[in-house]
Amino acid sequence: MADPRFFRRGEPLPLGRIAEIAGATLAPAGADAGRLFKDVAPLDSAGSDDVAFLDNKLYLPAFSASAAGACIVAPEHAAKAPDGMTLLLTEQPYTAYARVASAFYPDPPRPAGVHPTALVDPEATLGEGVYVGPFVVVGPGAELGAGVVVHSHCSIGRGVVVGAGTEIMGHVSLSHCLIGRNCLIHAGARIGNRGFGFALDPNGYVDVPQLGRVVVEDGVEIGANVTIDRGAGPDTYIGAGSKIDNLVQLGHNVRLGRGCVLVAQSGIAGSTKLEDFVMIAAQGGVGGHLTMHKGSRLAAKSGLMHDVPAGETVGGLPAMPLRDYFRLVAMWRRQLKEAGKKK
Amino acid sequence: MADPRFFRRGEPLPLGRIAEIAGATLAPAGADAGRLFKDVAPLDSAGSDDVAFLDNKLYLPAFSASAAGACIVAPEHAAKAPDGMTLLLTEQPYTAYARVASAFYPDPPRPAGVHPTALVDPEATLGEGVYVGPFVVVGPGAELGAGVVVHSHCSIGRGVVVGAGTEIMGHVSLSHCLIGRNCLIHAGARIGNRGFGFALDPNGYVDVPQLGRVVVEDGVEIGANVTIDRGAGPDTYIGAGSKIDNLVQLGHNVRLGRGCVLVAQSGIAGSTKLEDFVMIAAQGGVGGHLTMHKGSRLAAKSGLMHDVPAGETVGGLPAMPLRDYFRLVAMWRRQLKEAGKKK
Amino acid sequence: MADPRFFRRGEPLPLGRIAEIAGATLAPAGADAGRLFKDVAPLDSAGSDDVAFLDNKLYLPAFSASAAGACIVAPEHAAKAPDGMTLLLTEQPYTAYARVASAFYPDPPRPAGVHPTALVDPEATLGEGVYVGPFVVVGPGAELGAGVVVHSHCSIGRGVVVGAGTEIMGHVSLSHCLIGRNCLIHAGARIGNRGFGFALDPNGYVDVPQLGRVVVEDGVEIGANVTIDRGAGPDTYIGAGSKIDNLVQLGHNVRLGRGCVLVAQSGIAGSTKLEDFVMIAAQGGVGGHLTMHKGSRLAAKSGLMHDVPAGETVGGLPAMPLRDYFRLVAMWRRQLKEAGKKK
Structure with missing residues (x-):
């Protein structure tokens, strides 16, 4: 047991x-x-x-x-x-x-109440049955919906909205974001950071103000130590029911549709769009300003440089249709074998 | 708006x-x-x-x-x-x-003052206008320059020096490091950890004392959940104006010149040197004890095993001059096509 | 000096x-x-x-x-x-x-005592000489062995056991885990998270209860911002003396033998087994449900899709015996050279 x-x-x-x-x-x-x-x-x-x-x-x-x-x-x-x-x-x-x-193994009853060490700004709004754990900081204008659970050491920034029923594990940082209902955010996730946006200039790099938000729809799971940057102007957007594993990185303006699955240590560069039910396997990387159409998939450790049609699975470095990639690998093996014989 | x-x-x-x-x-x-x-x-x-x-x-x-x-x-x-x-x-x-x-969107006025829940060691030194947020710990001998902002839940270790005007987002750990002026360190960065240094021994691994520091020059940006190990003897060093994105790893004794750019999830192994204005694209990896000369660049997801001359762009696994890598990929596509015709 | x-x-x-x-x-x-x-x-x-x-x-x-x-x-x-x-x-x-x-440079004397800001549940058990730093939360039923050091901002969950002499750096989250003696856990590590386990269903994803633990044997080192998910039913298991570098990801049910070495940013997918003294170089990835036999090794940035025999070193994408991979790379270079001549 x-x-x-x-x-x-x-x-x-x-x-x-x-x-x-x-x-x-x-x-x-x-x-x-x-x-x-x-x-x-x-x-x-x-x-x-x-x-x-x-x-x-x-x-x-x-x-x-x-x-x-x-x-x-x-x-x-x-x-x-x-x-x-x-x-x-x-x-x-x-x-x-x-x-x-x-x-x-039914879920244990959720805790409720505000721990005496938590610092909840008087201008924050807490719904019914909210739990705010020890050493949590909730900023002015933040709104926690009914039944939201915020575990220890979290920081909920100014104006952040968290929908009813969402659970936030310890050490999470939320800023510049709107989180949906019934989400689960794992320990150490960083959501709403200023994106990696700067312009080259003869005198160095000029930071570009990042004026967007992170919008997370209902029922999303976000893994431990994930980083999701806020948009540069448009929002970074995570569609309902998406599942994001540990140590994933999403750049500014990324848009995920509904039910996307991003496995551990994968990363999506800025302004790329994943339509509904796209899957990225572990350590996959998707370049910027691309579109992966509905239901398409990227294999583990693969690097994508082009758009992907709906339903297609791609893999390799650079990523190509997975069938082609497997043929390519088989060809390499044959070539190696032949080279071996010649000796 | x-x-x-x-x-x-x-x-x-x-x-x-x-x-x-x-x-x-x-x-x-x-x-x-x-x-x-x-x-x-x-x-x-x-x-x-x-x-x-x-x-x-x-x-x-x-x-x-x-x-x-x-x-x-x-x-x-x-x-x-x-x-x-x-x-x-x-x-x-x-x-x-x-x-x-x-x-x-002008920068909002910076906060100032020490939050009553912060623990600032009496032997720490705080410059004019410093802000120390809730639940921050500042160790003995630490020095925060004028106007430094330290957000909630940070840990500033014994002896750490932070230059004037630097902003440190929440949940950051600093130890064994000297940080320059006007830097920005994002949430959850871990700077100054003991490097991954051990010797093989018949009885197991013997830890090698890591006696160096992390030295970060002025105007550096360090992303969320980044990890930078301190030097083993020499220092780990980040040149002025460098930009480090989220989830990047720098091993002990790594040296970055001025204005280097390291995109998300890239990593640099121990004792490698990047000269001024080197760029590493997302998920790139650089082996240990290498030199990337001035202005050279590594493409996304590429793995580098050799030194790179000044100004050259390399890519692929293993990394080669990018032009060769593109020719190689084109050759693979041709070979696949020919193999398809034979069937 | x-x-x-x-x-x-x-x-x-x-x-x-x-x-x-x-x-x-x-x-x-x-x-x-x-x-x-x-x-x-x-x-x-x-x-x-x-x-x-x-x-x-x-x-x-x-x-x-x-x-x-x-x-x-x-x-x-x-x-x-x-x-x-x-x-x-x-x-x-x-x-x-x-x-x-x-x-x-002998180790400085370890601190001891419970900081007044720490919250130690009355039902937790603290061994002799334990140190619990500022803003630490220790849950009910947790057990800290003699001489355990827990630095600031850690969260030690309900029922967690930490063996004598182990040191836990700041901002670490432990839940659903048993940690051995004389381990070192670096800042920001997340151990015991619910694994990435869900079933596909016409109405969306159904979360699979993750009813296992993380069991860490003696003398293990775990790097900064590492994520180790708990088992789904069986435990996730780390053998004695293993060394895990920064930003590594271990999925649910992963088993590491004794003395394994996982270098920075590598990842192991669920239910994979590494026998004793297996090494994974930086940014390596190992697929799920595989076995790497005793003393085998995976090269940096490589992606493994098959079991590896004892003592063998594999590399490349997909990983093959390293000797074959080097031959393959040499073949590519030759082909490129020949293609260049034809022009």
Whole structure:
């Protein structure tokens, strides 16, 4: 089970209820819907009271050898189950697991109230049930919506707006930004910094005033130690439901559509636009003033210098259609092999 | 206009004064020098009271369609202006815009005084007009020059010197360093950490004392969540006027000359020297013990393993003269095409 | 000498004692073992009272020109020493230097006690001699072992365990983690964040509860602004003695063996395993669900998509055996040259 120092498990759940939460079909059909399960667990450590899941084929051997009492699994893998395991069959085992695990480990009640060491400006507005943790600074004109949680050591700058239900982990800096509802911002994120904007001049660099904001829509997740610069004139904009992993960098005027996914250590240069549901894999880099159209994707560690059509996956350095990149790599291997033979 | 929650606009300015600030020539020559303008704005949202600018040819269509009352633009593009638009002609439109925007949005007055929650060691020295924000810690022997601004939650270590006029955003850690005048250090930067120095030994790694400092000259900008390790013996050194973007890493003993520009997520390994005005584009990496000579440049995402002569631009993985890299990429495309035909 | 504002030098040491600490042989054999030395210094600035060292052949000219009174050096380079320099001969000059420098600059006494501004939960447990700095928050159930040092502005979450002797620099966030003894965690590190785990669903992304921890064994060093996500179910695990440089990212369920070295800005995707003594050079990236076997290495800026056998060094994008990568690069250069001739 999850370490009780960090996670609080709820009550055992009957199998029928678990199947309902999972949106899954029980197999065998006559399985005892009233049988109680206590926990979720990985395939290799789960016991008879635990629910496991199989999502990645890599773990099929662990599935066949698992002692889990029940397992969430796609129908195509059902035949590989060990004897006696109850199956929760669904085409979406990972989503189903997410829902079941959340049922076993319900979110703890959120804290509320303003810690006595917090400094909340008298001209700030706090909604109902807001929590402001120790050593937090909230500036004049800032607005925290109902149920907002701000953990310790955060700095919420002048005029910043945070929508209802958003949670801000510790050590976050917010300035020049409007944050939507039900967002999650991880520790150490820096949002609203002055962008990297300067003009070359015979006497050195002349700073260009950065007069835009960062606008973050509802349901966005922003990872630890991420940096998002505010716009230079237009805003930097993050569409609803986007997921940004740790140590990502977004330059000024970047626009992300809805549901974009940016994996760790990736970066987007200034004024580039990602339409809805664009994905950037880890350590990917996108040049400035480009457009990645709807649903396009950049492979890990790749560097993009051109626009990408809708739905296309590109990769490599410089990025090209991923199929071409794989062909190129295969060609290199062939050339190396031939060069080896000649010797 | 810029969001008044975050930016305070100054008084309207007459066209003649704007031209003077911009170092620009009015066109038509008979334009009304007394006509008042209220703001700067992007080409696509500017109105008759606004000054826009055109710097990147990508935005020529927006220029021709703009309703801006005036626009800062290079003479070569003047013919594409819409009817009735007053032009501010200059060969340096971006620099001119920077100066004009700064005139419309003058810097707010700087705060001063020590916040009652700040902990300033009695053996620290504070110059005239210094501001020390909430929850800041200033160690013994630290010296903050006149007008230094230290925002909330910073930690200024024992003996650290910060020159007059420097502004330090929130959550910054400074130790073992001397910072020049009129620098700007963004949120979460970590300067003066013990470098990554250890020796291999049969019994494990033996830490090597890191006895140098970080020396930052005047007018340097250091981005959010940047990490700069102190020297191992010699100092880590940042020349005057250098610009360092977010999430950059500098190893111990790195030396940057004057006016170097390091774009986001780039990194420089230990003991490497960048002479004056070297530029490293985003996510670039420079190996250890190398020299990039004056004015040389490394392209985005490139990895450098050799010294670079003055003025040369290199790119690719591994980095080579950029012209060769582009030829190489073109060759790959040709080879792919030929391989496709053979099938 | 090292800047006395930042470093406190100890007493002068006699040559014989220095040789003992270094595990080195004196040359000439008749050197005065009682001669006092005051300091360590780089080759180019050392004087007659200083001990320098030569480790990297790049610096042989500086060695031959050095005025250092004594120098730690491998026997093979002894012939290049300038007249009158006393040599401390050892096959491990860098390790020897580390020990000698530590003797000249002994660690300052550690602080102890709880700062009056720190907030330590009554249900937290503090071992003997613990130091808790200003504006630190220690949550309920947290345990700090004897001699633990927690610098300013840290947040130690509910239930977190920190082993004896560990030092935590400022602005660190720890949650959902168990940290071993004698570790060093640099400023701004974020350990125990919820991993980047979500399932795709027709209605958007469904967050997957992240029910694991981060377990860090003894003697680990973790760099500034590093991010280490907690496990999704299994733990994220860092083996004893591993060294993690600044701005590194570790995804959920990553496992590092003993003595792994991860250089700055590298990243490891979820569920990947590094066995003992694996090294990842700067800006390297390792894909998810892979294994790097014992002692294998990934070159700087390289991207790994496959498992790596024990002891092998791989590099390039995508990573291949380093020897092949160098052959490939040489082939590209040849092809470029030939293409140039044809014109």
